Amino acid sequence: MKTLLVAEFREGKLRAEYSQLIAFAQQQRAEAAMFLVGSAGEVPKFNGTLYLADAAKYGEYNPTVHKQLLLDVIAKEQPAQIVFLHSSYGWDLAPRVAVALQAAQVSEVVAVDNGLPVVPVCNAKLRRTIKAITAQTVLTIQAGAFGMEAEPEGTPTVVEIDTGAAGKVQCTGYEAAKIEGVDLTKAEIIVSAGRGVGKPENVAMVQALAKALGGEYGASRPVVDAGWVEHNRQVGTTGSTVTPKLYVACGISGAIQHLAGMKKSDFIVAINTDRDAPIGEVANVLVVADLKQFLPVLTEKLGAR
Amino acid sequence: MNILICIKQVPDMESKFKINGEGTWYDRADLAWRMNEYDEYAVEQAVRLKEQVKDADLTVLCIGPDQVTEAIKKALAMGCDRGVHIADPDSAKREPIAIATMIAGFAKDKNFDVIFTGMQSQDRGSAQVGVMVAELLGIPAVTTIVGFAYDNGTVQVKRELEGGSKALVTATTPVVLTCQLGLNTPRYPTLPNIMKAKKKELLPLAPDVGGLGPRQETTACAFPEKKGGGLVLEGEIPELADKLIQLLKEKTTVLA
Numbered sequence: 249m250k251t252l253l254v255a256e257f258r259e260g261k262l263r264a265e266y267s268q269l270i271a272f273a274q275q276q277r278a279e280a281a282m283f284l285v286g287s288a289g290e291v292p293k294f295n296g297t298l299y300l301a302d303a304a305k306y307g308e309y310n311p312t313v314h315k316q317l318l319l320d321v322i323a324k325e326q327p328a329q330i331v332f333l334h335s336s337y338g339w340d341l342a343p344r345v346a347v348a349l350q351a352a353q354v355s356e357v358v359a360v361d362n363g364l365p366v367v368p369v370c371n372a373k374l375r376r377t378i379k380a381i382t383a384q385t386v387l388t389i390q391a392g393a394f395g396m397e398a399e400p401e402g403t404p405t406v407v408e409i410d411t412g413a414a415g416k417v418q419c420t421g422y423e424a425a426k427i428e429g430v431d432l433t434k435a436e437i438i439v440s441a442g443r444g445v446g447k448p449e450n451v452a453m454v455q456a457l458a459k460a461l462g463g464e465y466g467a468s469r470p471v472v473d474a475g476w477v478e479h480n481r482q483v484g485t486t487g488s489t490v491t492p493k494l495y496v497a498c499g500i501s502g503a504i505q506h507l508a509g510m511k512k513s514d515f516i517v518a519i520n521t522d523r524d525a526p527i528g529e530v531a532n533v534l535v536v537a538d539l540k541q542f543l544p545v546l547t548e549k550l551g552a553r
Numbered sequence: 554m555n556i557l558i559c560i561k562q563v564p565d566m567e568s569k570f571k572i573n574g575e576g577t578w579y580d581r582a583d584l585a586w587r588m589n590e591y592d593e594y595a596v597e598q599a600v601r602l603k604e605q606v607k608d609a610d611l612t613v614l615c616i617g618p619d620q621v622t623e624a625i626k627k628a629l630a631m632g633c634d635r636g637v638h639i640a641d642p643d644s645a646k647r648e649p650i651a652i653a654t655m656i657a658g659f660a661k662d663k664n665f666d667v668i669f670t671g672m673q674s675q676d677r678g679s680a681q682v683g684v685m686v687a688e689l690l691g692i693p694a695v696t697t698i699v700g701f702a703y704d705n706g707t708v709q710v711k712r713e714l715e716g717g718s719k720a721l722v723t724a725t726t727p728v729v730l731t732c733q734l735g736l737n738t739p740r741y742p743t744l745p746n747i748m749k750a751k752k753k754e755l756l757p758l759a760p761d762v763g764g765l766g767p768r769q770e771t772t773a774c775a776f777p778e779k780k781g782g783g784l785v786l787e788g789e790i791p792e793l794a795d796k797l798i799q800l801l802k803e804k805t806t807v808l809a
């Protein structure tokens with residue numbers, strides 16, 4: 249199946265995640281070409297055609313410009329699938345392309361089952377299998393769902409592309425992530441608070457357990473967004489990616505973006521009132537309990553050891 | 554200013570889900586319902602914009618069965634001026650482009666300056682509808698916003714990127730903005746505002762996808778396979794704590 253892979257480039261750098269697109273294409277045994285608004289000085293390692301627009305000319309991401317460049321390549325290549333990463337770039341650009349092509353769009357593909365894309369729904373509690381009935385399909389693949397056995401290799405055949413399109417929105421700059429204070433990526437033990445803690449006062453229970461275990465405390469995003477815990481302690485795609493020896497998730501449901509930041513921990517304990525919470529999929533131990541009752545008892549017993 | 558906010562009603566994600574009879578989606582029975590979390594940020598930002606510019610009219614739109622009027626009423630109690638309910642018992646079966654077509658069909662001749670949507674719905678999670686509305690209307694869209702400022706027809710937003718960095722983006726109205734978690738702190742409707750909301754207009758409309766045919770179908774909806782290996786502990790709290798400590802001693806080195 250003819251496939252066009254859409255690689256990403258930001259702030260003058262090629263994003264390494266392109267290898268996941270190649271892994272997806274290889275798994276489908278698809279005949280792949282690649283698209284990139286990037287730089288000839290830093291091309292992806294890939295054996296195939298690379299349609300390359302010069303980022304220096306077009307500036308940082310501009311949806312209208314990138315859409316037009318992509319549609320021109322699609323008109324020429326006639327791919328059956330156009331594959332993006334499910335990323336801030338992919339979920340922004342993919343629907344624009346799908347609308348223009350009148351193609352089905354399937355978001356956040358985690359697997360392919362008998363040729364059909366499977367996507368998570370309801371906070372990953374359920375999975376849906378989708379069949380596109382249009383000639384072309386636009387897909388975004390979940391970050392981390394398709395990995396390569398080995399590092400990508402090869403040298404693409406570069407075809408330079410161009411457009412006169414201009415867009416109305418303008419990217420005027422970037423704000424870097426704040427990195428100050430504790431660095432969770434170095435912690436060996438992390439106990440994290442999720443929305444299940446209920447109120448800010450209860451974060452203390454999580455901190456107490458972290459202390460009893462001699463580790464650091466972390467949090468899921470809603471707890472950080474609410475201002476109960478500082479941002480540098482957020483675990484997940486928009487926080488830190490951690491790999492401690494022990495990760496304890498307290499009142500955390502296990503959304504994809506959280507799992508992406510902690511699933512490589514050596515040993516995972518989850519404390520949750522919901523037996524079906526998706527965190528159970530990665531947890532070595534799921535304790536079905538109210539954290540407000542369980543944490544103080546556990547902390548006390550650990551202290552008394 | 555004329556502002557549209559698109560909201561969806563979704564099940565509480567802590568609900569016990571069951572698969573429907575056709576095996577294509579969840580069964581609607583016995584679920585607790587609420588406004589899609591991402592859309593609460595959209596409503597809040599619109600209300601704040603009205604507080605800033607004073608002269609603004611906020612329309613909140615929701616597509617779904619009659620029950621979704623609960624979510625519309627909440628948005629009205631948060632400060633929206635009027636509600637539009639596209640009464641569609643089949644909305645769950647519709648794909649994003651069909652939902653977007655209905656929204657764009659409603660919005661096309663109403664000159665909205667800003668259309669706020671959520672970045673994604675918690676149940677469907679496609680992150681498609683907002684962008685598609687913009688494309689159908691031929692206006693710009695900026696997705697995943699975590700910061701917003703408006704001044705005299707210009708919006709300046711922060712777009713969240715991976716790893717916590719942000720892009721600073723400028724656009725002029727009309728524009729569609731899809732709201733991300735943490736954009737603001739959504740207010741709780743007060744009792745007087747809940748009472749006031751009851752008197753606000755809530756216009757029912759019939760669904761109209763303008764002859765759009767299906768582009769995809771769901772062949773199956775199911776619980777993910779349990780990968781196994783994980784242990785589930787249930788029972789009395791003190792025993793659970795003892796068991797967990799025992800397991801940590803056996804399986805990890807952290808208690809050494």
Ligand SMILES: Cc1cc2nc3c(=O)[nH]c(=O)nc-3n(C[C@H](O)[C@H](O)[C@H](O)COP(=O)(O)OP(=O)(O)OC[C@H]3O[C@@H](n4cnc5c(N)ncnc54)[C@H](O)[C@@H]3O)c2cc1C
Nearest residue numbers: 442443444468469484485486499500501503505521522539
């Ligand atoms: C682009 C994007 C990026 C994101 N980045 C991140 C990120 O970096 N990190 C992140 O964490 N999230 C991120 N998110 C948000 C993510 O999708 C989820 O919304 C979030 O992780 C949910 O946090 P939570 O599990 O704490 O809350 P919820 O999903 O609300 O879960 C709360 C859990 O607590 C349980 N619970 C309730 N009461 C109790 C109790 N008394 N005792 C025990 N358990 C209880 C419930 O059963 C439930 O499972 C991102 C989302 C998007 C769209």
Ligand SMILES: Nc1ncnc2c1ncn2[C@@H]1O[C@H](COP(=O)(O)O)[C@@H](O)[C@H]1O
Nearest residue numbers: 559560616670671673674679680681682
């Ligand atoms: N049934 C609906 N009624 C109104 N707005 C919706 C509906 N479904 C989705 N939306 C809007 O589109 C956004 C993205 O949804 P989705 O593409 O399903 O992830 C949501 O956050 C809502 O703002």
